[in-house]
Amino acid sequence: MRSAYWVVERVINLNMHSIVDVLVDGYLNNEASCKVLDLLLWLYTKKLDVERCLWVFDKMVKNGFLPDVKNCNRILRILRDKGLVGKAREVYELMGQFGIKPTIVTYNTMLDSFGKEGNVQQAFNLLLEMQGNGCRPNDVTFNTLINGLSKKGEFEEARGLIANALNKGFKVSAYTYNSLICEYCRRGMLVEALGLKEEMKMRGALPTVLTYNAFMHGYCKQGRVSSARQWIPIMLKKNLMLDIVSYNILIYGYCLLGDTREALILLSELKKRNLKPSAVTYNTIMDGFSRHGDLESARQFKDKMIKDGISPDIFTYTILINGSYRTGNIWLAKKFYHEILHKGLQLDRIAYTSCIAGELKLGDLYAAFKLQEEMLAKEFPADVITYNVFVDGICKLGDLEEACELLQKMIQDGIVPDHVTYTSIIHAHLEIGYLRKARELFGEMLSKGLSPTVVTYTVLIHAHAGEGRLELAFIYFSEMMENGILPNVITYNALINGLCKFIKMDEAYRWFSQMQSNGILPNKYTYTIMINGNCDLGNWEEALRLYKEMLDRGIQPDSCTHSALFKHLRKDYMSFAVQELESIILDGREKAEAIT
């Protein structure tokens, strides 16, 4: 058989794929043909050549040759990994039709496919079918189902299955817990994740690098890289080494905070440890640069990536296109778009949506619709996000009527508007002063069972406070708290803005300190609002005190801050004011220098 393997491998390498037809036509005796065909199939699965796998599989079953179930399982695994669940289902059905008896591996692979697709119901149906066929679930079956449930956020059910598995005497492992911990961390539910880690320990399941990466990811997402790093010594103590994913996660954490310098330090550190940066590493850093206004460094990083032997992928280009639109450089965005096509890369759903959002931001509705047609032609029908991009884009272009029509079309297309859709529409109504209508829409949103987020509440608070409807703004604020949604700095700014505008300075100061006792630091917007309010009242001293305070806290003022400070000054005071500011700034710098 070894020599047969060698021969078939040569045949494939010589591109003599038509050997399949020869074999199927029965030139050899059936048993020999079948063996060789199986060998071919195996080699195609090793090459991850889905097309040819399916082609041989199909030829075989339709000509009375039954492929080895192990090869069928290999095909199912490839289809699962490529997300081709529909094809996997077809193969599975053909297996049944032609009498290839599924093994536990077949079932587990299919269950995993369904779970990855988010179709837990179908997974459970298959579980019943499997048991009906006398195949008993094993620990992998349990872990797979737990994985599927976790992905959907059905945590209670997932935990129930763990209990179930334990009851049945199965051993639980990191595979059982990692998926749940990952999902908890991804959703910011760190307390739950930590609790599960304790349970894991209690049951004797050892955490893996993946477990720790999940935690680091959870902390990084919340902007807490230092907390994330505290896991490193714990890992090392257990003889677990940081892998490239760990580094990518930490790099991502620093990039989120805008600290690309620290991200680059990690990049050189991982290289020193003989880890190879991946496309993810480069893309993450590029996105960090781009989001913090340094598109030029992002572009240079793309060249660096190529020099280091990694080809830019669709992520890379999406990041660069987003950055180009962000800086209003439509020409550059187009250049990257054409580069994608030129390199033979395919735009995916996200790349298209980015382009559409960019065109809308620049006001080119026509270009946006054209891209959507192109998307449709490539069999990416609009999803809820595409619609949201259009709805919000059209709102921002000032055509609320058209946006509402689009909302109707969306529903007709069978896409259910979500909290973002409603927040955009509500925001648009608020912007033009239709507060009542906005409140109605908010009610409609609630009645559809959609959960408002901090953004929804913040736009409502902002508009109501800004129009002097402070009592309503406070109602929204407390409603939000009651629903367990935490206000952020923008929410507080919206409230403080209304209070300042309607000269309730005492209350504004109360909220200003309350936000800080709740652990939310004022930013340059907060200070600008407060400075503006004081300047309007002629409290020049207080405005300057605030200005100094923000500098002391390392918060950079911008032109809005300055125009708020200057707005009531007559021209002849201007030069005095500039002097005064300069002395503050100089004073601040000296302090900073004294520290460093």
Added chain:
DNA sequence: GTAGGGTTAG
């Protein structure tokens, strides 16, 4: 297991 698309403030 890690990276890219949608909603908020002066």
